[in-house]
Amino acid sequence: MSQSSPVEVHWHKHSITRQKREQLNGHTGSVIWFTGLSACGKSTIANLVDCRLHAMGIHSYLLDGDNVRHDLNAGSDVLAERHEKPFAERFGLGFSAQDREENIRRVGAVAKLFCDAGVVAIAAFISPYRIDRNRVRGTLADGDFVEIFVDTPLDVCEARDPKGLYKKARAGLITDFTGVNDPYEVPKNAELVLQGGEGSAESLADEVVAYLKASGKIG
Amino acid sequence: MSQSSPVEVHWHKHSITRQKREQLNGHTGSVIWFTGLSACGKSTIANLVDCRLHAMGIHSYLLDGDNVRHDLNAGSDVLAERHEKPFAERFGLGFSAQDREENIRRVGAVAKLFCDAGVVAIAAFISPYRIDRNRVRGTLADGDFVEIFVDTPLDVCEARDPKGLYKKARAGLITDFTGVNDPYEVPKNAELVLQGGEGSAESLADEVVAYLKASGKIG
Numbered sequence: 001m002s003q004s005s006p007v008e009v010h011w012h013k014h015s016i017t018r019q020k021r022e023q024l025n026g027h028t029g030s031v032i033w034f035t036g037l038s039a040c041g042k043s044t045i046a047n048l049v050d051c052r053l054h055a056m057g058i059h060s061y062l063l064d065g066d067n068v069r070h071d072l073n074a075g076s077d078v079l080a081e082r083h084e085k086p087f088a089e090r091f092g093l094g095f096s097a098q099d100r101e102e103n104i105r106r107v108g109a110v111a112k113l114f115c116d117a118g119v120v121a122i123a124a125f126i127s128p129y130r131i132d133r134n135r136v137r138g139t140l141a142d143g144d145f146v147e148i149f150v151d152t153p154l155d156v157c158e159a160r161d162p163k164g165l166y167k168k169a170r171a172g173l174i175t176d177f178t179g180v181n182d183p184y185e186v187p188k189n190a191e192l193v194l195q196g197g198e199g200s201a202e203s204l205a206d207e208v209v210a211y212l213k214a215s216g217k218i219g
Numbered sequence: 220m221s222q223s224s225p226v227e228v229h230w231h232k233h234s235i236t237r238q239k240r241e242q243l244n245g246h247t248g249s250v251i252w253f254t255g256l257s258a259c260g261k262s263t264i265a266n267l268v269d270c271r272l273h274a275m276g277i278h279s280y281l282l283d284g285d286n287v288r289h290d291l292n293a294g295s296d297v298l299a300e301r302h303e304k305p306f307a308e309r310f311g312l313g314f315s316a317q318d319r320e321e322n323i324r325r326v327g328a329v330a331k332l333f334c335d336a337g338v339v340a341i342a343a344f345i346s347p348y349r350i351d352r353n354r355v356r357g358t359l360a361d362g363d364f365v366e367i368f369v370d371t372p373l374d375v376c377e378a379r380d381p382k383g384l385y386k387k388a389r390a391g392l393i394t395d396f397t398g399v400n401d402p403y404e405v406p407k408n409a410e411l412v413l414q415g416g417e418g419s420a421e422s423l424a425d426e427v428v429a430y431l432k433a434s435g436k437i438g
Contacts, residue, residue: 015266015281016273024273047234054235054243059278061336062234071358072328082354083320090309091321101302102310109291110329117280119336135301139290 021118025059029115030217031108031140032208034124035133035187036150037179038165039157041196041204045150046124048205053120058218060120063107072110073103095176101132108136115144120218128178130185146217148208149187152196154179191215240337244278248334249436250327250359251427253343254352254406255369256398257384258376260415260423264369265343267424272339277437279339282326291329292322314395320351327355334363339437347397349404365436367427368406371415373398410434 022028032049034042043064053060070078076092093099104127114121127133137145157179158166169177176182187193192211194204212218241247251268253261262283272279289297295311312318323346333340346352356364376398377385388396395401406412411430413423431437 016269016279020273021278021280024276024278050235054239057243059240059243059336060235061240061332063332067332067335068328071331072325082357083324087317087320090317091324098306098309101306105302105310106291106325109287110332112290113280113282113286113329114333114336116286117278117333117338119338138301 018116018118021116025118027058027118027120027218029118030120030144030146031111031115031136032120032122032146032148032212032217033111033127033133033136034122034148034150035127035190036152036196037154037157037184038126038177039160039162040150040152041194041201042126042148042150043124044201045194045196045204045208046122048201049208050122052205052209053122053212053218056218058120059118060122061114062122062124063111063114064124068107068110072106095182097129097176097182100129104129104132104136108139111136112139115140126178126184128182128184130187133187146192146212146215147187147190148192148194149190150194150196150204151186156197237335237337240335244337246277246337246339246437248337249339249363249365250330250334250355251339251341251365251367251431251436252330252346252352252355253341253367253369254346254409255371255415256373256376256403257345257396258379258381259369259371260413260420261345261367261369262343263420264413264415264423264427265341267420268427269341271424271428272341272437275437277339278337279341280333281341281343282330282333283343287326287329291325314401316348316395319346319348323348323351323355327358330355331358334359345397345403347401347403349406352406365411365431365434366406366409367411367413368409369413369415369423370405375416 034046036042046062050060050062073093075094076088079088079092093103107123107125111121111123161167168174169180178184194207253265255261265281269279269281292312294313295307298307298311312322326342326344330340330342380386387393388399397403
């Protein structure tokens with residue numbers, strides 16, 4: 001070792017472990033994954049759970065379309081504003097099966113990082129394919145992944161249709177729309193199933209918090 | 220609104236704002252971005268800064284090759300273990316200019332999410348291209364991005380060569396190796412420049428913490 005490279009003396013890592021981050025936060029990290037049809041209520045319920053946890057002093061963070069659509073998982077049109085066209089076309093995500101696969105893979109990887117940071121990561125995505133959700137589960141340690149299926153009947157979702165997307169999909173203006181012309185695969189082993197067509201969003205959020213307490217995910 | 224869709228009654232978002240997350244954490248979120256040649260010391264210094272901040276009760280999280288290489292920014296070989304080949308080839312990242320661009324874009328997007336969660340995100344990546352670093356800066360609010368250039372002379376880095384990578388690059392066994400056969404573009408407006416060839420990693424980490432205090436990023 002040369003005297004001109006003193007940094008190397010301390011080349012070994014002094015990493016802060018997940019356990020130490022959890023000690024600072026006062027609770028463990030985990031990934032709470034909401035899945036279900038468009039307009040099933042998952043985003044609303046996830047937001048309420050985030051509020052409940054925050055009020056309890058728990059370090060949570062919500063990942064949903066609002067904060068990943070414009071950056072991490074932006075479409076090629078958004079990427080093309082800052083990058084070359086071939087780049088935007090390769091990495092931009094739309095709604096094809098392959099794009100959805102990558103969409104969920106990236107979100108899963110980010111949720112894992114938040115979990116490692118001792119944060120309760122709350123993800124709310126349609127995530128229609130079972131294999132994609134199970135891949136996320138597979139990257140996490142046992143017990144770190146809590147899959148919550150918001151089981152709202154399609155006709156209820158379609159009656160809500162807050163953005164008019166079902167209507168457009170039925171008119172053939174949107175292709176690959178989950179529940180209309182692209183499948184939704186019901187979870188087989190979800191940790192919790194919410195009857196999204198019954199009860200208020202508040203009561204469903206209460207169910208989630210009760211589950212997290214009962215299962216020891218939060219104190 | 221039909222009576223069968225009570226969730227919609229509360230369809231509006233009750234989002235926890237960044238400000239509320241920062242209040243819970245007791246400090247603001249930010250992105251501390253270390254850039255520099257391979258073996259310049261950035262990862263070691265970043266780790267030490269993470270330790271210092273953690274000891275101060277600050278919620279920090281370190282993003283570096285160790286925790287993004289195998290998941291978020293995995294190579295096509297790793298992705299091919301769980302995904303189809305065309306998927307792995309499209310989204311897997313190597314060291315071409317386009318792949319490095321996406322590597323930094325994804326890390327920047329994740330750092331932004333941590334910042335929004337009120338966490339001090341510490342990123343340590345070679346990030347050799349100015350435009351890629353500036354794009355990350357451009358996605359963040361003014362003051363949220365702290366660029367730290369670990370300015371260690373190439374000959375010092377090469378003398379360290381802890382993984383033998385410079386040797387391999389000189390022998391032509393690695394292409395696109397920053398500093399040897401791929402450029403490193405020195406930051407023009409870094410918030411802080413560390414003389415990575417002088418002083419211990421500890422003293423350089425102290426410099427960073429002193430800067431963060433002086434600039435009001437941490438209390």
